[in-house]
Amino acid sequence: MHAWPASEVPALPGQGRDLRIHDTATGGLVTLQPGPVARIYVCGITPYDATHMGHAATYNAFDLVQRVWLDTKRQVHYVQNVTDVDDPLLERAERDGVDWVALAEKETALFREDMTALRMLPPREYIGAVEAIPGIVPLVERLRDLGAAYELEGDVYFSVESDPHFGSVSHLDAAAMRLLSAERGGDPDRPGKKNPVDPMLWMAAREGEPSWDGASLGPGRPGWHIECVAIALDHLGMGFDVQGGGSDLAFPHHEMGASHAQVLTGEFPMAKAYVHAGMVALHGEKMSKSKGNLVFVSQVRRDGVDPAAIRLALLAHHYRADWEWTDQVLQDAVDRLTHWRAAVSRPDGPSADALVEEIRDALSHDLDAPAALAAVDRWAERQESEGGTDTGAPGLVTRAVDALLGVAL
Structure with missing residues (x-):
């Protein structure tokens, strides 16, 4: 599966800072010091409805992570998946009377278009669940051989008790885990499970649903986390540097995935930091497909809104915050974009060297994008009220905003 084209990231004078970021597993800020190649995995979409503002906010957060690393002169190895076979996708295809493969391809293509428009840096590998099945089957077989998996009516489950570190990502108690498992794709009430929150590794073939050769597992399809x-x-x-996604993935998805990997390899932890973006609401409720309260990036673009303004609307909120999408949020972003473009359109202006360092400082401290925007606002206000004689300043601001914030002026 192919990703989307990369926009050029301008080079800036000097060098960026190492990133301090909130790690869900430790509950505090950690300083990430990757090697020459920083490694990040971000969980991708289930393509039955792409791309709402909640998605966009999440991918914007991890785009900033990449940009901070690139500014430290590191390379970035970014991997993202597409869950292109799963119950929600199959249910939507059946509801709409369309082929599930065609639906997945259509929505994935739209997602790529949205990511391109928003100038999100693409992953090096963009992998669908279906194409990963040949690599998934041996892992499930190995977990079974290690005694970490068991069969129940043809399905194969992972035993969470096989991992002594289980719970170290989310730190939830058993009751909270059971509740969230039921809400987020698990089946805690199924009789016969060793632990109610044990997740499925391999679903035996169901009539009328797609399935693949599972070797000794029998025909079926993979569970969500093992993918x-x-x-x-x-x-x-x-031991890669960042496992990323929305805050609703901390449990069960990232918790279960960490346990799978740790049992498979005998190593701990799977990732050095588990980083989670907040939720975006509309009319007081989290945007979700089940509620139908979605604002789609593609629709806002079709309404004539500059993608740079959409990106500024996302950047105006700290990535870990829960916030609400409103018409005013978008209008404020449009106004900010207009102001910034007017400021950099002049032939000279106030020196911008300090501004570049302010943006770097803000982003290196837990991706404080609102503080970075405020710094650019102050420079633009000085440009409007005082002007300046530095002929290189407008160009430097343009490059810095592009390189570090992904906004094209």
């Missing part, structure tokens, strides 16, 4: 584990281990290995 990402297989892709991450194959392309990044253990």
Whole structure:
């Protein structure tokens, strides 16, 4: 599966800072000091409805992570999956009377278009669950051989008790885990499971649903968590720098994935930091497909809004914050974009060297994009009220905003 084209990231004078970022597993800020190649895995979409503002906010956060690393003169090895076979996708295809493969391809193509328009840097590997199945089956077989998996009516489950580190990502108690498992794709009430929150590794073939050869597992399809584990281990290995996604993925998805990988390899932890973006709401409720309260990037673009303004609307909120999408949020972003473009359109202006360092400082401290925007606002206000004689300043601001914030002026 192919990703989307990369926009050029301008080079800036000097060098960026190492990133301090909030790690869900430790509950505090950690300083990331990758090697020459920083490694990041971000969980991708289930393509039955792409791309709402909640998606965009999440991918914007991890785009900033990449940009901070690139500014430190590191390379970035970014991997993202597409869950192109799963119950929600099959249910939507049946509801709409369309082929599930065609639906997945259509929505994935739209997602690529949205990511391109928003100038999100693409992953080096963009892997669908279906194409990963040949690598998933041996992992499930190995977990079974290690005694970490068991069969129940043809389905294969992972035993969470096989991992002594289980719970170290989310730190939830058993009751909270059971509740979230039921809400987020698990089946805690199924009789016969060793632990109610044990996740499925391999679903035996169901009549009328797609299935693949599972070798000794029999025909079927993979569970959700083992999909990402297989892709991450194959392309990044253990101990990669950041596992990223929305805050609703901390449990069960990232918790379960970490346990799968740790049992498979005997190493801990799967990732050095588990980083989670907040949720975006509309009319007081989290945007979700089940509620139908979605604002789609593609629709806002079709309404004539500059993608740079959409990106500024996302950047105006700290990545870990839960916030609400409103018409005013978008209008404020449009106004900010207009102001910034007017400021950099002049032939000279106030020196921007300090501004570049302010943006770097803000982003290196837990991706504080709102502080970075405020710094650019102050420079633009000075340009409007005082002007300046530095002929290189407008160009430097333009390059810095592009390189570090992904906004094209």
